Amino acid sequence: MAPTQPPLDTLVPPYIRKIEAYVPSKPDDVLRSMYHTSSLVRMNNNENVIGPPQKSIEAIMNFTPERAAIYPNGDSYHLRHRLSEVFRHPACSFLIGNGANEVITFVIKTFCQKGDNIITTDKTFAVYEWAAGFSGVEARLVPLKDHAFDEEAMIGAIDGRTKVIFICNPNNPTGTYWSEARLRSFLRRVDGRQIVVVDEAYAEFVDQPDYPEGMNLISEFPNLVVFRTFSKMYGLAALRIGYLAGNRNLVDIIRRTCIVYSVNTLAQEAALGALADDGSHIRRTRELVRASKEFLISELDRMNLPWIAGEGNFVVIRLPVSDTLVYRRLMAKGYMVRTMTGFRFPNHIRVTLHDLPVMEGFVQALRSSIA
């Protein structure tokens, strides 16, 4: 006799029933086999093609296998203290997470309950909306204006149940950013009534004088929370480590929802190595991104393909055909890009910038894939 199935229609909350699980991509070896391609260049996740900084590599190399048996430090003590030195905030103002995705859920769990809402935009990093969905919280999506967050419309969307406002600065995937003046103006208008999260996942790629260092505004705006990650510029995506920073009283509250021991020892030590870099890693990466962005844009102009390129190591390209079709054609040629239909940019792809030889091959493949 078949075992009795649990009554999922009564056990599972309605807001979980109505959301779809995120299905990650298959491993590269499986994808290569599926698409019958001997090589696969990853241009889909905005990883740093240079890899981690030298000091992070050394930290990883120095990790002896025996240490895998020992639990990590539960709240990344040394890393928080190093961040405290770098950004001149108390160590207790930092919370380390298993990637920035985890700290997003910490914030939503801390401040939101049924009936509350968060505000973000319709075309940005999907995890704010997704985490709100599985937490039973409404995500209010304010359309981008000129590819940038629209502060006027976001202010207009706030009501008595708005708890958190997420701003991706610079925005993934459009690369637009709010200047310090614009961010300050927005924070003043919010006037401390809601939590404002500024996600600076791509901050280290920005080399613009008016780009705000969110960390410097925390003392002035106690409702501000800043997200950073080691996955992008610092090339530690595989180790999953990111963090948030904010006013210590705020972080004390957020800590209540924080999952301790979720950040492994290797990630903590590699992140410490990244913070010890003398700046050469960032300079080298920025130079690669600048050169390949220039190259790609000039080639796209020759192909009459519209593009969106702001700050960050990626460019969004508008295609004359379906992005999901071009994805398959590019995969068969060994190039994995990110389709943008899921970002609400149908018929667009986002391409992570690589060094020039790879970009040249990609342009050739793209040309034949849209023919």
Add this chain to the structure above:
Amino acid sequence: MNTADTAELIVGIDLRYLPVVTGMVEQSAITFGLTKEGAQNLCLAVEELLNVLAAAPGAGEKIRVTVRDGGYYTEACCYFPPHRIPVSALNVTKVQNPYDESVIENLGIVLAARVVDSLRLVREQDGLMSICFTMDKIYPEQILPVQVLPPGPYAPGPYGQEDIKQFAQRVQQAYPSVIPEFFRFPGKVADMVRSREFGIQLATDGKGNIGGGMLWRQGEKMIDSLGPYVFVPQPGLAEAIIQKVLENVSRKGAVCMVNRLPVPDVPKAFFEELAPPQVEDNGLLCERPLYRQLDEDTGSTVYVHPNLEPFVRQCIDRLVLPRNIVVTTYAGEFIEPHAAFGVQVARKRHLAILSTIVAGRDAAHILAQYVSSLDDDGITRIRFKLDLGDESEQVLVPALRSAGFSPCYLLPWGGTGDIVVFEHRQRQGS
């Protein structure tokens, strides 16, 4: 148990409960908006089914009957243990000889299918069988007097119920030959949207005029779309509508969108053609749907009978699909003696779509019976959906061929895996 739009009853499979069941079905259907006649038809279908189920052995077993307000229809579903209904009964599609007792015992299902607007028969995930009968609600037909629309501009934006009704009427005017019948009933279209089974995006001028729009049915994995329809010569309007629709549906979990009735205004840049051109060269009339994936395709395995392998390979190569193709081989293993097929009949569209419930040895015979019976019922298009994600179904390919079905196109992710849609050859030109 009653919820806002569903009534439910669980009773033993026993004719003693017949008045209870029919009473509940009839009263619920009337409450949910059917006419008395419509409610009685639904009732008759359920009654006939209960008669068949009660005749089978099995003590203490129960039937769950639900009546649901679908907004523009009312649906009665019966859930019961599958052994209660002989597989052969599911396939009795017409009565050859009314004095043949073996036929008479299954007559109920035949009758049941004839009195309702549609019938859906599926094997549920929990092992139960379900048969759902649907009766559409009655709406007045409305034709809008021809009115020239102001030049606009029009843009995708918010809309109200009156806008939906105006849209339906303008679709009738602009595309009279290539649209589903429901557009003749604007109130029904409004209720279809209200039911949330359908989504809609309209382009308006902000002054109460509708310049175009798109309607779609949101399935779990697949979205069936209609349009974009445009009523004004505004360049880029169709693109703006489809773009907005894709933005709306892109994070709702569906993996693909299909448009089975494309009109010339569909911007081809957003879609792929599924049907290979040479299918029509072979003289087969296939529908030519447009398709769009909503997710990155990271691959799957398809099981293919050797007879179908060249067709599937051709489709996969043309669409650049990442697929592991496993060619199935028969090596004397057990096959169910009797086949059973689910059938969805859209009587007003003269369309039937068959799919597999049980792949059995008598499939060719059963399929031939279906074709004959549906033909008698005035069904002019018969399709068969073969799921390449289910290896057990591949044994049906020779039976499909011999029953007169030919493959038309491969629909990626149309079932548990990709599906191949067959069309019955004898239907062409009818």
